[in-house]
Amino acid sequence: MAQNPAYNSALSGNPQSATARTYPNGNPALGYNPPGARHTDSAVPLHRKTAVVHDYACDGPAPGNLAFRWTYGSNVAARNRDPRVQVVQYNEDTFVLRQNVCVHWEAPFTYLLFGNAGALLIDTGATANAQAYPLRETVDAILARWCQARGRKSVPLTVALTSGEDAAQNQGLVQFAGRPDTTIVPKPLALMKRFYGLDASWPSGSGRIDLGGRVIGVIPTPGTHRDGVSFHDPYCDFLFTGDLLFPGKINIGNDRDFVASLERLRDFVRQQPVKWLLGGHVEMMFVPGKYYPRFATYKPYERVLEMTPDLIDEALAHAREIQGKDMMLIRPDFVLFNGVSPDQKTKVWPEGVPDINPPRPF
Structure with missing residues (x-):
């Protein structure tokens, strides 16, 4: 039976409704837009007179x-x-970027945060070559799009590292050399301390990076590297921990510093709200205690990036257990290596960690 597409006002209301109002979305026979309507970018208000300022x-x-x-x-x-660079927008002022694992097997994460007066790029990836790893080109595109949406001509950029010693996080720094309106936190430990105002207090104390209404805290966290720092974002309640604590193989450089840094983070999260820890890599699989070997470029069963703050207590307890010992220790969400090769293996599966074999990828 052929259907009549013509609009019938008698059928437009709910027959059970006491008011019998017409269908709220209007005439279904008409087009979506009235004549003369243009497609516009809803994120960019027309005829803007002043820049957007967020609270x-x-x-x-x-x-x-x-x-x-x-x-x-x-x-x-x-x-x-x-x-080559995967970009995910967490919210309007927070972006998570990841290097393609086939460009570099460690596939490090970088983070781009915006405030009213500036932007902060945390870490720069494992590859200097801009053609293989176009980090600056990607960041510039995000900055331009953000400025367009906010009615600004430009925004200053600060580039900081969770560790200047970590080759998996500092190689892309050269791409930002000479970039206009850009501040690069120095890599050498002494200069980095001075930049954050931590000359006299390191590794105690804290620094700050003010992005304009969004103040990022800087917490000294040596242990895997001498110059390790973590960043706290009170807007999203994120704690960016770099190589200190992440879902993967954590290579401890100095176990005394490592324990002290975890204690510092434990005390910090007891005083400040933290939703997630976001590290520099993901090497664990989604099954407890299993991880990908070094140089693997195919990782279909990765664990999620984010970690809950209670894992600081777990990491601290086991870091104390292996302090002063050359050994590896497997936990469901990370593996600690103290004084041994990151390729170290164990034939004894630890108690309390379910031994589940991941599916074999084909």
């Missing part, structure tokens, strides 16, 4: 979304066609 003071963490899957590489890295 970053809020009760609880700012909303955002990390519910997605990272690209996981290929068995043959040369054939991989995924983006």
Whole structure:
């Protein structure tokens, strides 16, 4: 039976409704837009007169979304066609970037945060070559888009590292050399301390980076590296921990400093709200205690990036257990290596960690 597409006002209301109002979305036979309507970018208000200024003071963490899957590489890295830099917008002022695992097997994360007066890039990845790893080009595109949405011509950029010694996080720094309106936190330990005002107090005390209403805290956390620092974002309640604590193989450089830094973070999260710890890498699988070997470029069963703050207490307890010992220790969400090779293996599966074999990828 042929249907009549003509609009029938008698059928437009709910027959059970006492008011019998017409269908709230209007005439279904008409087009979506009235004549003359143009498609516009809803994120860019027309006829803007002043720049947008955000109030970053809020009760609880700012909303955002990390519910997605990272690209996981290929068995043959040369054939991989995924983006060299994967970009995820957590919210309007927070971006998470990851280097393609086929460009560098460690696939490090970098983080881009915006405030009213500036932007902060945390870490710069494992590859200096801008053609293989176009980090600056990607960051510049995000900055330009953000400025367009906020009615600004430009925004100053600060580039900081969780460790200037970590080759998996500092190689892309050269791409920002000479970039206009850019401040690069010095890599040498003494200069880095001076930049944050920590000359006399290191490794105690704390520094700050003011982005304009969004003040990022800087916490000294040596242990895996002599110059390690973590960053706290009170807007999203994130704690960026770099190589100190992440879902992967944690290579302890100085176990005394490592324990002290975890104690410092434990005390910090007891005083400040922290939603997630976001580290520099993901090497663990989604099954407890299992991890990918070094140089793997195909990681289809990765654990999620974010870690809950209670894992600081777990890491601290086991760091104390292996302090002064040359050994590895497997936990469900990370593996500690103290004084041994990151390729060290054990035939004894630890108690309290379910021994589950991950599915075999094909």
